[in-house]
Amino acid sequence: MADDPTRRPGSRRRGAALEEAILRAAAEELTESGYAGLTMDRVARRAGTNKNAIYRRWPDRLALGAAAYRRLTTAVRPPDTGVLREDALELLRMANRHWSSPLGGILRELIAAAGGASEMLSQFPEQSADTVAATWLTVLGRAVARGEASPEALHPRVATVAIVLLRNEFVVRGVPTAPDEVLVEIVDEVYLPLVRRRGPAPAGAVTRSS
CATH class of the missing domain: 1.10.10.60 (Homeodomain-like)
Incomplete structure (x- = not known):
């Protein structure tokens, strides 16, 4: 010692x-x-x-x-490749690398000891819902400015769909890492279609703030 x-x-x-x-x-x-x-x-x-x-x-x-x-832990700096798809993939890959790293192993142990992810993750600034949403909103905001995504997509629940789906792989499936093809599928089949096609809410629809 x-x-x-x-x-x-x-x-x-x-x-x-x-x-x-x-x-x-x-x-x-x-x-x-x-x-x-x-x-x-x-x-x-x-x-x-x-x-x-x-x-x-x-x-x-x-x-x-x-x-x-x-x-x-250290703060995550949002990637800025100039292309939304690459930024989103890099964010997921960063999360994937962290989850499968020795430090990620410690996080998984803490989550198990706490009895759930939501309670434990809220204690870590870099893992908190607000910080994660801010990171993804930064990346998505740049994409909106470039014309790659709809302005209506700038909503925390929309912006963080990809990382929520990846965390589902970790927590629900109990895997220490997700194959890269899963990350590509999340981005190409779910995230990009959602943020590109999202439009204004229909007249009379009820919206909720996060």
Whole structure:
């Protein structure tokens, strides 16, 4: 186990310094052993503290695991290839790579421990519904400006159809990765026809905001 290079011998950390040491230790444990191997005892030993210091900040192992996972993730930058189809495929491929990566494996363990995807994903800024919708709306907005998609398609539920279908492959089918032909099918058979042909709602139709 790596020692904390910022800690002076005999010093006692408090506040933000101690929290940082605990999170760093938890992230290292997650990376090495996954969520299944994450224990309060091991994190406390690695951080050079005691379990009470951890429990004062995180009520249980799942909360600590989620916080450590957030530390390991980075924000997704929307692709900008100049073509909607390629942008959409790249976003799906990025999600596919993440889900099948070691970090994605940790996310799957956390989701299983939480008892469902929606509750757990809402805790991660880069995985939250608002962030995902903003990413897809950015890509779709560029396509609308280029004349590739209908302006009426700029709705969060429409913009995120492709990633929702891919997540369905992950969660419902229980697969760690989806074949690339599935991603192509989602984009070509569902997403592009939807955003290109979507028009104004019929007169008298009831619409709901997301």
